[in-house]
Amino acid sequence: MRGRNRDVRHQPVHHPLFARSYARLAPLADERAGLGALRDELLTGLTGRVIEIGAGSGLNFARYPRQVAEVVAIEPESHLRRLAVTAALRAHVPVDVVPARAEALPVKSEAFDAVVTALVLCSVQDLRRSLRELRRVLRPGGELRFLEHGRARGRAMALTQRALDRTVWPALCGGCHTSRDIVAEVRRAGFEIDTHRRLRVPERGLPLPTSSCVLGVARRLTLPVDGERPGATDDDGGPPPAQDQD
Numbered sequence: 001m002r003g004r005n006r007d008v009r010h011q012p013v014h015h016p017l018f019a020r021s022y023a024r025l026a027p028l029a030d031e032r033a034g035l036g037a038l039r040d041e042l043l044t045g046l047t048g049r050v051i052e053i054g055a056g057s058g059l060n061f062a063r064y065p066r067q068v069a070e071v072v073a074i075e076p077e078s079h080l081r082r083l084a085v086t087a088a089l090r091a092h093v094p095v096d097v098v099p100a101r102a103e104a105l106p107v108k109s110e111a112f113d114a115v116v117t118a119l120v121l122c123s124v125q126d127l128r129r130s131l132r133e134l135r136r137v138l139r140p141g142g143e144l145r146f147l148e149h150g151r152a153r154g155r156a157m158a159l160t161q162r163a164l165d166r167t168v169w170p171a172l173c174g175g176c177h178t179s180r181d182i183v184a185e186v187r188r189a190g191f192e193i194d195t196h197r198r199l200r201v202p203e204r205g206l207p208l209p210t211s212s213c214v215l216g217v218a219r220r221l222t223l224p225v226d227g228e229r230p231g232a233t234d235d236d237g238g239p240p241p242a243q244d245q246d
């Protein structure tokens with residue numbers, strides 16, 4: 001890593017406590033809050049080359065359909081990445097786990113048929129830059145599949161989310177923000193939303209700041225978006241992938 005560069009693309013993602021508790025709790029949430037079934041829906045019908053962003057401990061890997069030729073799984077956090085490497089061995093498709101962050105993907109432009117994000121766009125430090133990168137690496141017409149939590153539609157919860165995001169939540173939850181308007185940001189980044197469904201997770205019980213979820217498919221528009229030069233990468237000159245130390 002280039003030593004003094006404070007550009008977000010070169011900063012490590014280091015949330016050791018969060019990473020450990022997430023690794024323990026996420027399988028329970030898959031089972032008890034219905035996230036496992038939503039992951040299946042997220043991935044169904046995928047084919048070709050896929051890049052998964054912020055793969056965590058690899059909970060999606062065993063769920064990829066066999067028609068997927070290859071998954072490049074980006075994970076910047078070292079503990080989760082080690083778990084992801086083990087999970088990759090149990091997948092039915094080849095999964096290559098790569099240390100990098102969404103803001104600077106170390107892959108060629110237009111190299112993938114699909115990009116997958118699950119509960120990640122809340123945590124990336126620079127959402128707009130990340131979405132530009134996701135768009136860059138997708139072939140024209142390629143799909144962005146997303147399962148994300150975001151801004152609640154009720155006023156009281158939306159205010160609560162904003163307050164949490166400005167105070168304790170990101171520090172406690174590995175950089176997570178609860179109030180991002182994911183669908184609006186995806187559109188703004190040059191995707192057309194094919195389908196999306198608003199969900200409450202878990203379906204029953206008291207709503208949590210992360211309960212407003214969306215499961216969707218967006219397609220990369222072929223026309224350049226504001227300020228984009230056709231064919232240019234987000235980072236001409238190519239940064240080294242940001243990574244933390246194992």
Ligand SMILES: C[S@@+](CC[C@H](N)C(=O)[O-])C[C@H]1O[C@@H](n2cnc3c(N)ncnc32)[C@H](O)[C@@H]1O
Pocket residue numbers: 013022026053054055056057058059074075076077080100101102103117118119120123124125126175
């Ligand atoms: C809540 S976890 C979700 C993990 C996994 N996608 C899942 O569904 O279980 C958020 C993930 O985003 C990753 N992350 C945080 N900042 C990131 C960034 N800038 N680029 C890519 N991934 C990031 C974290 O390391 C973590 O693995």
